[in-house]
Amino acid sequence: MTHDPPPWWQRATGYQIYPRSFCDSNGDGIGDIPGILSRLDHLAELGIGFVWLSPVYRSPMADNGYDISDYRDVAPEFGTLADLDRLIAAARERDIGIVMDLVVNHTSDRHAWFEAARSARDHRLRDFYIWRDPAPDGGPPDTRQSYFGGPAWEWDAGSGQYYFHLFAKEQPDLNWRNPELRAAIHDMMRWWLDRGIAGFRMDVIDLIGKDVDAGLIEEGPFLHHYLQEMHRAVLAGRDVLSVGESWNATTDTALLYSGRTRGELSMIFQFEQVTRFWDPALGKWKPRRMDLPALKEVFFRWQAALAQDGWNALFWGNHDLPRAVSRHGCDGVHRVASAKTLATVLHTMRGTPFVYQGDEIGMTNARFTRIEQFRDVETLNHHALEVARGMDPAAFIAGANANGRDNGRTPMQWTAGKNAGFTSGTPWIGVNPNHAEINVADQARDEGSVLAHHRRLIALRKSHPVLVEGSFTPHLAEHPQIWAQERRLEGVRLVVLANFGCTDCALDLPPTLAIEGRCLLATHGARAALSGRVTLAPWESVVILSGA
Numbered sequence: 001m002t003h004d005p006p007p008w009w010q011r012a013t014g015y016q017i018y019p020r021s022f023c024d025s026n027g028d029g030i031g032d033i034p035g036i037l038s039r040l041d042h043l044a045e046l047g048i049g050f051v052w053l054s055p056v057y058r059s060p061m062a063d064n065g066y067d068i069s070d071y072r073d074v075a076p077e078f079g080t081l082a083d084l085d086r087l088i089a090a091a092r093e094r095d096i097g098i099v100m101d102l103v104v105n106h107t108s109d110r111h112a113w114f115e116a117a118r119s120a121r122d123h124r125l126r127d128f129y130i131w132r133d134p135a136p137d138g139g140p141p142d143t144r145q146s147y148f149g150g151p152a153w154e155w156d157a158g159s160g161q162y163y164f165h166l167f168a169k170e171q172p173d174l175n176w177r178n179p180e181l182r183a184a185i186h187d188m189m190r191w192w193l194d195r196g197i198a199g200f201r202m203d204v205i206d207l208i209g210k211d212v213d214a215g216l217i218e219e220g221p222f223l224h225h226y227l228q229e230m231h232r233a234v235l236a237g238r239d240v241l242s243v244g245e246s247w248n249a250t251t252d253t254a255l256l257y258s259g260r261t262r263g264e265l266s267m268i269f270q271f272e273q274v275t276r277f278w279d280p281a282l283g284k285w286k287p288r289r290m291d292l293p294a295l296k297e298v299f300f301r302w303q304a305a306l307a308q309d310g311w312n313a314l315f316w317g318n319h320d321l322p323r324a325v326s327r328h329g330c331d332g333v334h335r336v337a338s339a340k341t342l343a344t345v346l347h348t349m350r351g352t353p354f355v356y357q358g359d360e361i362g363m364t365n366a367r368f369t370r371i372e373q374f375r376d377v378e379t380l381n382h383h384a385l386e387v388a389r390g391m392d393p394a395a396f397i398a399g400a401n402a403n404g405r406d407n408g409r410t411p412m413q414w415t416a417g418k419n420a421g422f423t424s425g426t427p428w429i430g431v432n433p434n435h436a437e438i439n440v441a442d443q444a445r446d447e448g449s450v451l452a453h454h455r456r457l458i459a460l461r462k463s464h465p466v467l468v469e470g471s472f473t474p475h476l477a478e479h480p481q482i483w484a485q486e487r488r489l490e491g492v493r494l495v496v497l498a499n500f501g502c503t504d505c506a507l508d509l510p511p512t513l514a515i516e517g518r519c520l521l522a523t524h525g526a527r528a529a530l531s532g533r534v535t536l537a538p539w540e541s542v543v544i545l546s547g548a
Helices: 033-038 040-046 081-093 112-117 179-194 223-235 254-258 292-305 335-347 377-388 393-403 440-444 450-463
Strands: 014-017 050-053 070-074 097-102 153-156 161-164 199-202 241-246 267-270 352-356 471-475 482-489 492-499 505-508 518-522 533-536 541-546
Touching: 033 040, 033 081, 040 081, 040 450, 070 081, 070 179, 081 097, 097 241, 179 199, 179 223, 223 241, 223 254, 254 267, 254 292, 292 471, 292 482, 335 450, 335 492, 335 541, 352 450, 377 393, 440 450, 450 518, 492 533
Parallel strands: 014 050, 014 352, 050 097, 097 199, 199 241, 241 267
Antiparallel strands: 153 161, 471 482, 482 492, 492 541, 505 533, 518 541
């Protein structure tokens, strides 16, 4: 029996680059496209199939590039459009696709569209954005707050109306209900695809279908109509990846985005493994002690929901989240083992795994001591608000060190030398001092490193179809310390067993989980079999294959 091979993006492993912090080529302290070019061999040796490139478009950088002023040009601090063309070509030579970050819920307030829109109420582009008259008392139209803190409405004195912004006031939301706006975005997307990119990661795409007046913002009533229209106009007939970011998707709505017959997206990033452990009332993570059954429940439920249709995007971290090993693992004595084990369970699930820059070497959260060391607009806005309300500044710093977005944005740690080999100048944000112990150069020479473990994991997905196409079965879902899962395909069976704790764990394996075969990967020494009573060392994980 023959069947069509899975799409390339199901077989590949993705890698997110946050350009500002990846590699600086000219000593100005800001990572750039030539710097990425200089490090492509690192990605090729890692086995990466495509790179999700966080925004490099022209931008005033109010939100580090997520406030775009020109969708068809490159910010000077990152390089030129010619540099980006060279990156696309050089990556392709290494069988790596470049996936651009599509930020179309909002633009910069310095985008030509917005400057025209605010110039006069009767301007043709006025309706590209969302404007409303003041409330009877002269204040904002409603009390909705932006995600970055403060009102979601900003007064524009020149035109005498408020404009809507879900993020910073420098990021006015686009009005997707305007068909001319949608056509302009589609044209821009085709322009990029014609330049040879491999697809798009779509920033907060679940917000574009909003109905502001009805108060329907997240996964709004027009969302899937717009995505289907986008697919018909741009993506249909092209062998490209489209992955949407949705902080609001659930297993009930997932297939609306990525079902085979929907004509929308390849997959989505969903964030239940994040929001499940976030306390919105307190504005911080729930207690540090891991609730492993709850974490497994999220991942296993998503595996079940997309078992027959759709596709999972698998990740631990990105530029908006704390470092994976600091949040979910142990970034102290068990940092190496826990970083390896987090990677093991992620890369052996069904879906496309994504590596965030630095996670392949086990980079950890930063430890800043002053608010002046932070750069993230969200952190700075909330600091101003919370301290004004009486919050202890030291408590805020502690929370930001644990939860803030700058944790994922400190410079990539290439060497043990000055500035971690990131720049010869002064870095735009502080380098984590532990780069002397955690860096690419040292780990590239160490077959027992976190980096070597990632290379082996990514190679396994390329050589064992069971990891791409096989069915997924969870085991020991309620166990407080053990993560266990199984993959099967045409007589081939693969079992993963992992200890998510800082102490030894002994358990009696159920017969359904027992396996004897070949050890593909192990953190603490190879095992050829798992059966009977098994003891795993702290953060030990093992992958065993049988039937092939």
